[in-house]
Amino acid sequence: GDSVTQTEGQVALSEEDFLTIxxxxxxxxxxxLFWYVQYPGEGPQFLxxxxxxxxxxxxxxxxxxxxxxxxSFHLQxxxxxxxxxxxxxxxxxxxxxxxxTFGKGTLLTVTP
Amino acid sequence: xxxxxxxxxxxxxxxxTSMRMECQAVGFxxxxxxxxxxxxxxxxxxIALSTVNSAIKYEQNFTQEKFPISHxxxxxxxxxxxxxxxxxxxxxxxxxxxxxAEVFFGKGTRLTVV
Numbered sequence: 001g002d003s004v005t006q007t008e009g010q011v012a013l014s015e016e017d018f019l020t021i022x023x024x025x026x027x028x029x030x031x032x033l034f035w036y037v038q039y040p041g042e043g044p045q046f047l048x049x050x051x052x053x054x055x056x057x058x059x060x061x062x063x064x065x066x067x068x069x070x071x072s073f074h075l076q077x078x079x080x081x082x083x084x085x086x087x088x089x090x091x092x093x094x095x096x097x098x099x100x101t102f103g104k105g106t107l108l109t110v111t112p
Numbered sequence: 113x114x115x116x117x118x119x120x121x122x123x124x125x126x127x128x129t130s131m132r133m134e135c136q137a138v139g140f141x142x143x144x145x146x147x148x149x150x151x152x153x154x155x156x157x158x159i160a161l162s163t164v165n166s167a168i169k170y171e172q173n174f175t176q177e178k179f180p181i182s183h184x185x186x187x188x189x190x191x192x193x194x195x196x197x198x199x200x201x202x203x204x205x206x207x208x209x210x211x212x213a214e215v216f217f218g219k220g221t222r223l224t225v226v
Contacts, residue, residue, distance in 0.1 A: 044205070044217050045217070046215070
């Protein structure tokens with residue numbers, strides 16, 4: 001069945017560190033892939049998307065490239081800030097075109 | 113920009129009573145609205161999907177009898193939790209989209225059952 005796997009449950013970094021959160025998906029067809037970010041007490045916020053192989057999505061310094069061969073969509077940021085501390089979700093939109101499948105989320109904590 | 117407002121943000125209800133939550137889309141036409149529940153463990157469950165001109169589709173383990181949904185126009189949707197019990201607690205999220213675009217979520221309605 002459709003699924004999204006985020007390898008890291010928690011990531012702790014210092015400001016200006018490089019961030020990678022690994023995401024692999026399993027889906028039939030050609031899903032759209034998304035990253036969402038959720039701050040405490042709020043709903044998930046759309047970060048960016050990619051819809052086809054080799055497409056790069058990016059926003060606010062975060063980026064990820066759709067890789068159909070490795071079924072991955074890893075999130076990266078070159079230099080994190082304390083304000084980036086939040087939970088990050090890798091999501092795909094499967095064949096129904098609306099049913100979003102969420103990963104379990106990765107809690108990013110950035111200390112000054 | 114596209115925004116989704118949800119209200120109330122928090123609600124407490126007695127076990128066995130019902131509560132209604134609302135969702136307003138601003139800046140775009142919500143042709144599809146999905147209601148999710150986020151558990152205390154942070155996992156997301158899709159409750160139902162409502163698409164204009166189509167019947168509301170409920171996921172397994174969720175029924176119209178328990179979670180009736182209204183989606184009367186392209187900017188508004190509501191959902192009621194009937195006969196709420198402890199296992200219904202969580203953060204209820206409304207996600208709306210226009211056509212095949214990305215889904216925008218509201219800040220959620222946190223339901224506590226006492």
